[in-house]
Amino acid sequence: MVTTFQSAQLALDLVGVFVFALSGGLVAVKKRFDLFGVLVLACAAALGGGIVRDILIGAVPPVGISDWRLLAAAALGGLVTFVYHPEVGRITRFVRVLDAAGLGAFAVSGSVKAITTPGVSPIAAVIVGLTTAVGGGVIRDLLADQVPEVLRRELYAVPAAIGAVIVVVAAQLGALQDWVMWTAAALVFIIRLVAVHLDLNAPRPLRPSRPLS
Amino acid sequence: MVTTFQSAQLALDLVGVFVFALSGGLVAVKKRFDLFGVLVLACAAALGGGIVRDILIGAVPPVGISDWRLLAAAALGGLVTFVYHPEVGRITRFVRVLDAAGLGAFAVSGSVKAITTPGVSPIAAVIVGLTTAVGGGVIRDLLADQVPEVLRRELYAVPAAIGAVIVVVAAQLGALQDWVMWTAAALVFIIRLVAVHLDLNAPRPLRPSRPLS
Amino acid sequence: MVTTFQSAQLALDLVGVFVFALSGGLVAVKKRFDLFGVLVLACAAALGGGIVRDILIGAVPPVGISDWRLLAAAALGGLVTFVYHPEVGRITRFVRVLDAAGLGAFAVSGSVKAITTPGVSPIAAVIVGLTTAVGGGVIRDLLADQVPEVLRRELYAVPAAIGAVIVVVAAQLGALQDWVMWTAAALVFIIRLVAVHLDLNAPRPLRPSRPLS
Numbered sequence: 001m002v003t004t005f006q007s008a009q010l011a012l013d014l015v016g017v018f019v020f021a022l023s024g025g026l027v028a029v030k031k032r033f034d035l036f037g038v039l040v041l042a043c044a045a046a047l048g049g050g051i052v053r054d055i056l057i058g059a060v061p062p063v064g065i066s067d068w069r070l071l072a073a074a075a076l077g078g079l080v081t082f083v084y085h086p087e088v089g090r091i092t093r094f095v096r097v098l099d100a101a102g103l104g105a106f107a108v109s110g111s112v113k114a115i116t117t118p119g120v121s122p123i124a125a126v127i128v129g130l131t132t133a134v135g136g137g138v139i140r141d142l143l144a145d146q147v148p149e150v151l152r153r154e155l156y157a158v159p160a161a162i163g164a165v166i167v168v169v170a171a172q173l174g175a176l177q178d179w180v181m182w183t184a185a186a187l188v189f190i191i192r193l194v195a196v197h198l199d200l201n202a203p204r205p206l207r208p209s210r211p212l213s
Numbered sequence: 214m215v216t217t218f219q220s221a222q223l224a225l226d227l228v229g230v231f232v233f234a235l236s237g238g239l240v241a242v243k244k245r246f247d248l249f250g251v252l253v254l255a256c257a258a259a260l261g262g263g264i265v266r267d268i269l270i271g272a273v274p275p276v277g278i279s280d281w282r283l284l285a286a287a288a289l290g291g292l293v294t295f296v297y298h299p300e301v302g303r304i305t306r307f308v309r310v311l312d313a314a315g316l317g318a319f320a321v322s323g324s325v326k327a328i329t330t331p332g333v334s335p336i337a338a339v340i341v342g343l344t345t346a347v348g349g350g351v352i353r354d355l356l357a358d359q360v361p362e363v364l365r366r367e368l369y370a371v372p373a374a375i376g377a378v379i380v381v382v383a384a385q386l387g388a389l390q391d392w393v394m395w396t397a398a399a400l401v402f403i404i405r406l407v408a409v410h411l412d413l414n415a416p417r418p419l420r421p422s423r424p425l426s
Numbered sequence: 427m428v429t430t431f432q433s434a435q436l437a438l439d440l441v442g443v444f445v446f447a448l449s450g451g452l453v454a455v456k457k458r459f460d461l462f463g464v465l466v467l468a469c470a471a472a473l474g475g476g477i478v479r480d481i482l483i484g485a486v487p488p489v490g491i492s493d494w495r496l497l498a499a500a501a502l503g504g505l506v507t508f509v510y511h512p513e514v515g516r517i518t519r520f521v522r523v524l525d526a527a528g529l530g531a532f533a534v535s536g537s538v539k540a541i542t543t544p545g546v547s548p549i550a551a552v553i554v555g556l557t558t559a560v561g562g563g564v565i566r567d568l569l570a571d572q573v574p575e576v577l578r579r580e581l582y583a584v585p586a587a588i589g590a591v592i593v594v595v596a597a598q599l600g601a602l603q604d605w606v607m608w609t610a611a612a613l614v615f616i617i618r619l620v621a622v623h624l625d626l627n628a629p630r631p632l633r634p635s636r637p638l639s
Contacts, residue, residue: 028577031573031577033577033578034578036576036577036581036582036583036584037576037577037578040576040577040583041577051482055268055273055481055482056264056268056273056274056275056278057273057274058271058273058274058484060481060482060483060484061482061483061484061540061545061546061547061550061554062482065482065549065550065553065554065557066546066547066549066550068549071549071553114274119274120274120279121274121279123278123279123281123284124274124278124279127278127284128274128278131278138356142355142356142568143564143568143573143574143577144573144577145358145571145572145573146358147244147356147357147358148356150249150250150253151241151244151246151249151250151253151254151356151357152246152247152250155249156249157249157253158249268481268486269477269481269486269487269488269491270486270487271484271486271487327487332487333487333492334487334492336491336492336494336497337487337491337492340491340497341487341491344491351569355568355569358571359571360457360569360570360571361569363462363463363466364454364457364459364462364463364466364467364569364570365459365460365463368462369462370462370466371462
């Protein structure tokens with residue numbers, strides 16, 4: 001069982017890492033960073049969420065700096081962006097699909113790791129899952145000196161939160177099986193794609209903004 | 214004794230969390246973030262300082278992600294701002310008073326938690342208390358892509374540092390009692406309000422800035 | 427042996443802290459922060475890399491908040507900048523030399539501390555060393571609301587990575603002696619200076635950037 005968990009979790013992690021490395025690399029290319037900057041931003045976007053997760057649950061050193069497979073996937077994503085960026089950029093639509101896949105993968109792998117760590121409460125596991133999913137993107141945007149997309153864009157964190165809640169509820173019911181994890185990840189993926197497609201957004205403050213201070 | 218500590222610390226924490234959630238929400242409203250962005254920024258401002266505190270002293274998972282009361286207070290502050298933001302904004306003066314209260318509450322609760330954690334030296338406890346008090350605001354401003362106010366504004370961190378020093382000295386003397394904690398928080402509150410009222414600032418570099426590099 | 431390690435590591439740390447405090451203070455002066463802002467930015471630049479290092483390897487509370495010698499060196503660097511900033515700014519060239527020294531000192535001290543911590547793998551130790559060396563500068567630039575220099579500048583992280591690799595390989599071979607540490611730090615220093623002198627840069631994305639999304 002533990003083995004199954006670990007292999008499913010690793011697979012989800014690798015998917016998320018590679019995809020978010022592409023997103024980080026693209027932002028770096030747009031900002032005209034050099035090769036090292038592209039690699040750093042790719043790795044920060046790909047590994048940042050998992051590193052924050054591991055710090056929050058006390059699993060140090062984080063796997064994001066000690067597991068060569070994750071590091072290699074992140075660096076590969078950065079290199080691919082550096083070399084093929086016009087192609088990668090042209091297929092923005094495809095990148096968005098991948099990004100939604102990464103969101104689902106990280107929301108599930110993050111909350112699974114948290115809820116199976118002794119001493120982590122269910123509510124903390126949900127928040128850790130959400131943080132894993134959106135954390136890399138936030139770090140990417142902070143380093144690139146732009147307001148994090150998650151604060152401005154169509155429903156991005158809500159699907160991730162749904163996925164984390166499913167995982168934690170399943171774990172509480174003793175029903176956290178492999179297929180539950182993959183289904184939860186798929187659900188996040190689909191909800192996110194629907195939100196992008198319909199251009200759904202969370203509500204904004206209703207009244208026109210006036211000078212507030 | 215421990216119980217008293219814990220209840221006073223929780224009360225101080227709840228005050229600080231709610232008030233800083235209002236400040237984070239207001240910044241998000243000004244930046245025209247959507248509902249989720251307002252909630253995230255409110256939670257980041259409200260819980261960020263305590264999360265950094267707990268990471269620094271090794272108390273993971275941080276209470277800021279595992280105690281539902283703190284999470285609820287933060288979310289409530291964000292929702293209040295989202296719904297009533299013109300009113301909240303109009304009463305900027307009142308928000309400043311609340312903000313000063315939050316500063317005092319966090320400086321004291323942060324340094325109390327640090328100095329009562331085994332292995333944390335007095336100097337570290339002071340810095341942890343200061344970080345707890347100003348950390349949430351720094352994270353709020355980083356996410357909102359603006360220079361942290363604490364680096365630019367009238368005396369903000371100095372009162373917090375005074376409160377943390379009082380707590381740590383009292384703890385070293387074995388005199389850390391409930392009334393000491395509340396008095397220290399009140400003192401931070403009053404010094405901060407006086408600084409705002411008199412528009413006191415720390416000194417700036419004296420000579421006019423010339424192009425330096 | 428351990429004593430030697432610790433004293434060499436402390437010496438390297440003190441050099442790095444003081445020098446990076448100067449760099450943080452200078453950025454703050456340019457941004458016209460007040461005295462407290464200068465001190466905060468100096469301390470963040472000087473101590474941030476080491477604090478992140480200690481969080482990543484689980485050595486909490488971090489020495490950067492508990493060792494008064496490091497705190498004093500950071501504050502001293504900030505004060506020196508605040509008082510003498512025109513002189514410090516005029517000698518930008520000298521500051522760059524110092525900065526290169528700090529880079530070497532931190533890359534070595536960070537990877538030594540990581541590789542001698544139980545449970546930290548060699549690859550993690552290299553990344554921790556690199557993070558120690560560049561982390562303070564990244565935090566400095568985030569707080570000052572500018573894109574981190576390490577993402578934009580001439581070869582900055584590469585020499586640090588080389589130094590960290592040397593330390594970790596030496597440790598794996600059981601040959602991590604004092605002179606190895608100082609030689610590695612000197613090598614980083616020299617490579618960095620040569621890169622500045624020759625204006626060497628890592629390659630940039632080749633094709634002209636087009637609107638990518």
